[in-house]
Amino acid sequence: MAPISTDAVIVGSGAGGGIVAKELASAGWSVVLLERGPWLQSAGFGHVETRDGWVTGIYRVPFGPGPAEIRTVRAGESDSARIVRPRDPLYGTLPACVGGGTVYYGAMAWRFHRETLRLRSHFGLIPGANLEDWPVTYDALEPCYEKAEYELGVSGDENPFGPPRMRPLPLPPVGENTEARVLFPAARRLGWKPFHTPLAILSQAYRGRPACIRCAYCNGYGCEVGAKSSTLVSVIPQALATGNCRLVPNAFVREVTVDRSGKPDGVLFQTGTPGKGAWQKLRARVVVLCCSATETPRLLLNSRSRFFPRGLGNERDQVGRNIDNDGGLFVYGLFGDMVTDQVGPGVCFGVDDFQFRARGREGQSLGAGILSNYHTRGPLGFIRRVHVPENVQPFGAELKNFYRKYFLRSIWLYATCHTYPRYENRVDVDPSVRDARGLPVSRITFRQHPRNADEEQYMAERCEELLREAGATVVVKPLIQRESPQGISTHQVGSCRMGSDPQSSVVDRTGRVHGVPNVYVADGSLLPNPGGANPALTIQALAYWVSSHILRSR
């Protein structure tokens, strides 16, 4: 049987892949979109914390990846790596399903600040940190941000400290809950400028999709009405409606193949139970990798041939390096009064007064980050985070009463912080551990840069300041650990860095792998560094950017 042939194969249907599929299919290209996970429908998503929650759900169905999808982790090259499964906090788990992370994410839709795209120029040389200016400026990316906001559907206020924009957001904010009514006045008393956070959640019916029902189950859950602007319900249906895009769920790609001259000519993929089906060849003129910052490097490194003995695009040993994610921390306050009403979407209060304006204790310039209230605070999440004061009995009626009383008398703040990528941090493939298909698995080597703790400390103090101003009687901050091996969250970025110099990057400024004419990356791997805010919208702006360059390559 002759292999299927297509203009472009896109591997991964998450934040980036869905957009590339829609852009290429709309331009008349024949596209095959391969997704390793299942294709779920919004109507099947639900609200039961134990069943549907991506984090707390018992079965991890329908959000995969399954427990057989192992990885290995270590904190440094001299450590031995240990096997982890998707539930392990060090795994760096992103869901495997059509729409990927955007199905379950909290949908914060921040634009990165101008400075975030030129950290090397802003901070200068920082020992141990591998900072580079991006090969694309904010101004060049601005139209792509706008396109993402309008095509996906983003609601919110104008960020008073945000980077310049040509058009306002397409939709007004979704609305407030009790937390916002406590936090807005307190932040203003501190002289801050709070605003309603940008969310990829519809506040009004938009482009055939309904408005948010305000259930507060955004982060960690699929949206059953389709008001959350995941690629599953926004751009992917548009791609399919062109008639030019074929979506294949449950399709795992093992490698990018090359022809006799060494030019990539497609992929090998398998459908069904891992290790059971036959490997099928899909021939394509262009290959676009959108598998996430932990799986795209694995796919490149597993694509070995006599032309690419170290893996595709890895002649200079750069694939997988510099992997990083933004810092994130929770601070919560206990109050005498009811301060939360469980109305969604939880995140409706944001502050961006601090990015690139803050100074640390030794006067050093900080990137800092954004601060917001938090969504999806189920009972278990609260109880597992709250530190019960020592004067409360550790078990029994007193403990039970404490949990009940403070569940609705508490506010969590969440801060996202800038971090400093390290060259030594890396995803590569484990030399000895293989998955059920017999393929080498991702190996994550990660340790935080010591300066990350300064950023987190600063933001934790701002959260505490606000909670105290709002009337919290008890404020609990996290323990901030310097050079922690904790990392590689869902906000994973940077492992196939964009850059002009092939010596220090994997792809060029158009997203094309250096030295390869027809393989592109369009996911979080591209970002040379995280920002002080959630990365999804920037990944999606870059997906539009890369798509426009792919279309020009024809």
Added chain:
Amino acid sequence: MPNDSDLHEAAHTDAPKEHADAGKGELTRRELIGIAAGAIVASPLARLEITAAANQEQAPHFFSREELEMVEILTDRIIPTDDHSPGARAAGVAAYIDGRLAESWEEQPRKVWRDGLKRVDALCQKMHGQPFLKATPEQQVAVLSRMAQNEFHPKSEEEKFFAELKRRTVTAYYTSEIGIHKEMEYKGNTLLKEFAGYEGS
């Protein structure tokens, strides 16, 4: 959700159930594979109600009958029935812990519990001269108090086991129907009837 390790940690030793004889309201292996293969979409899930209570009347999967009874008593002392709502025993917490341990991919959690319960018995023997199940309710509370005395800086094995016991107990209780709805009066699991519209500030 970066560095949200405590929530991940809440469940990371647990994995999807693989028993074909899973109890009422639980996915069978066949259904899991069906979903993984994309043969059906998520709609069957919407009809399932997976709660701790679903396991209540079954024989234990991992614990012995005696161990299960010990866990029933210990968990119900941690989250007791009060005038607001039923406690851990009514919520089926022990059976839930039993099920999670039985299906764990790793051997370690099972060892921690088997050894931990032996230590509880030994501690009770030392303090009151009889095994835990034979002790009076006051004596049982005294054993638990001893185990909990250094909760934030546990040193002995009994103290470390208390942290594990409490962690699993609250995880099970506050994800059960009794824990979420009756005790916490949580409204998040219900739909709003209409969109309240844009309010502004």
